Amino acid sequence: MDTNTIDWGKLGFGYMKADYNVRCYYRDGKWGEIEVSSEETINIHMASTCLHYGQEAFEGMKAFRGKDGKIRVFRMDENAKRLQHTSDGIMMAKLPIEKFAEAVRKVIKLNERFVPPYESGCSLYIRPLLIGISPRIGVGPSTEYLFLIFVQPVGPYFKDGFKATPVVILRQYDRAAPLGTGTYKVGGNYAASLVPGDLGHKMGYSAVLYLDAKEKKYVDECGPANFFGIKDNTYVTPKSTSILPSITNMSLQQIAEDMGMTVERRQIPEEELATFEEAGECGTAAVVSPISMVKDQDLDKEYVYCKDGKPGPVCTALYNKLRAIQYGDEPDTHNWVTIID
Ligand code: PLP
Ligand code: COI
DSSP states (O other): GGGGGGGGGGGOOOOOOSSSSSEEEETEEEEEOOOOOOOOOOOOOOTTTHHSSEEEOOOOOEEOTTTOOOEEOOOOOHHHHHHHHHHHTTTTOOOOHHHHHHHHHHHHHHHGGGOOOOOTEEEEEEEEEEEEOSSSSOOOOOOOEEEEEEEEEEEOOOOSSSSSSEEEEEOOOOSSSSTTTTTTTOOOOOOOHHHHHHHHHHTOOSSEEOOOTTTTTEEESSSSSSEEEETTTTTEEEEOTTSSOOOHHHHHHHHHHHTTTTTHHHOGGGGGGOOSEEEEEETTEEEEEEEEEEETTTTTEEEEEEESOOHHHHHHHHHHHHHHHTTTSOOOOOOOOOEEO
């Protein structure tokens, strides 16, 4: 692949092959050395626990090329910790934080030419994956695991880029149970979101906004991103036992505080959606994606934040500040960025 032929302005979130991926196996109770591969396929046993019992976890993070040409990875230690949290949650071997960091550095260096130029506004998406690979037919955890990371350049996750889009509440679907796997980044949560996600897209919405599964009363999160609302100089985001602890959200809470805003992490009853001045989704892929309207399909209610798709001032400020830190345009005062050299 000649990276000079990539039209950065048209780049979305589709799969693209880079040169190399890195792999590391857990066998006999220990992690091996990091191996480099240029194969896109993996050879695993057909009875692997990842295939049958969902013993599978992934992560998502990004690397950015700055004006100075340097490559910066955003908060990779947090992704390493979250993978450990997920591993505990579904009984997988835990990858040491240092091994995770070594693998990330290595895969970026090997694929340096795929890190998009600064001016493109694109980034290198980094996808770590951890799967149980022992054959087992009775339900139970593997004894052997494969950790791998592949990377690829990406543009915006939502095809409109930084533009406010509508989201929908579909009350007949849940993403995750209150005490289930919602806080873990496991494939099953995304499988559960496919049917509602498809329905939402067909209805013209960019994403589904899930309510808490137990009471259907509180806002949980979107399919691929956390939710936040803005009012009275306050950043409000859900506290829930069934949402993914988003690293972007954690960062935006700090940025909001740095901007002099109050931050509240608490339950958000659906009716409160009517009181927000702005609302948005946030995540590695979604970055900050402003919400133009939340539609509750079954109650036939609409909570409107903007009519013309133009992001509000607070969403814009949060987006700009986050991106400026990620691309190295503004000082990294919280030590969020790792320079890959
Ligand atoms: N919520 C879900 C369900 C996600 O898949 C993601 C994406 O990773 C997020 C939230 C955002 O998390 P982060 O900001 O760590 O990417
Ligand atoms: C991410 O933001 O990295 C995600 O994992 C979201 C999505 C692509 C599943």
